[in-house]
Amino acid sequence: MNKTDRLLAIVLELQRKEVVRADDLAALFETSVRTIYRDIQALSEAGVPIIGAPGTGYSLMEGYFLPPISFTVPEAVSLLIGTEFIEQQFDDDYRVRSQAARGKIEAILPERVRNETSRVSKTMRLLISDKQVKQSKEKEYLGKIRGAILDERKISFHYTKRLTDSEGNRSSVRTVAPYGLVLIQGLWMLVARCDLRQDIRHFRLSRMTELINLGERFELPIHFNLRDYTPQDNRHLLVRLQFIHDIADKVKESNYHYIENMEKHQDGLHVVLRVRQLDELVQWVLGWGAAVIVLEPESFRNRIREEVQKMFKRY
CATH class of the missing domain: 3.30.70 (Alpha-Beta Plaits)
Incomplete structure (x- = not known):
């Protein structure tokens, strides 16, 4: 990464986070802390209002935003393919939002980039199976569960397992605190703490019926992070x-x-x-x-x- 690209990336990183340490920036951009110090000085001299607090880190002055930036053709194609993926795999709410985002991205692209992006996009296509098209109930549940996660409210549902348990049962009613959703090989999985098992369990949305959003609140454990979460492997x-x-x-x-x-x-x-x-x-x-x-x-x-x-x- 050259210096110009790194300076832009530093500003974007500062916009995303309230405070960023020089050590973290150096690790992110694979450079030295001394280089980060020089970059911060260069940005300040260029008029970017960066506030530095010894022992804490750097932050942008409140109210500062980076002016609109241009996208390269590969960047624009990546974003547009991303919106197409969301349209196919997410619930109706996000499908509408992704279509709106696609329109905004295409509107701000210069004509040359827009034309080239359209040409490149035509060489790639995302296909979904007939089975996925018919999963309207699963997508409906996806929206309800997503809302419950954001509101930190429990949900209940009937769940059918692929195999019977030790007691010979396949179906059960579960009340859970939903922690997050994961898309695995085209299948949506819910990561949640199950009241019945008193532990974190995984549930396929395709095996759920009679989903109900409950009024009962829950608090997401401070130590839980979906991106860092690794399920316990009990395949022995x-x-x-x-x-x-x-x-x-x-x-x-x-x-x-x-x-x-x-x-x-x-x-x-x-x-x-x-x-x-x-x-x-x-x-x-x-x-x-x-x-x-x-x-x-x-x-x-x-x-x-x-x-x-x-x-x-x-x-």
Whole structure:
């Protein structure tokens, strides 16, 4: 990053935050603290009202805003693709807002940049599946949950799990304090503290019904940060499979989230998966038919064999 770009970036960083330390700026822009001192001095001499407090950091004088800046073609394309993504994946409220943002961005672009941006944008396209188009209920819930998170109010819903629990139940009513939403491989997940489990749990919006926003307030824990949050990994069971060479590429392209490792061998593609329960893999393994063999554990080999025998009896 050259000096001009760094000076602009420093002002933008100061606009985003109330106070910024020189050490933090040096780490962010991968330069020395002494260089940051010189940059701050250069900005001050150029008329940018920067206030410095020893031992605290730098801040911009209240009421100062950077004049409108121009976008390069790649920057404009990035922003416009971002608005298209939001239109497809977020709820109706944000869909409308993203369309408005797209109009504002296009309006302020110089004609040359706008024309070039349009040309580049036509070479890329975001597609969503028919299944995603039909997820109107999920998008409706997305908006309600987002509002509950911002208002710090609990919600309740009926939840259906993919597998039964230790008591043989698949459905339950949950009351939770919603902490945040995460989009994983096209699926929206709610991170929340569950009153029933008295701990943080994850819930797919697609498995929710009868969602209700409650009046009960909650306080987000001071130590919780969604961007830093890493869920506890309780997948302790390893499964090893062997696929024939002919479908090795298809297995790789499946991008199955339980896959830990894949290696090519003379007898086929060896795949290692890690799961919480072996039943989580049954349908996926059966879907490959005779092209896959369970190497271990033996208990899972027996489980697949039993399912195949049941299928054989049905036919």
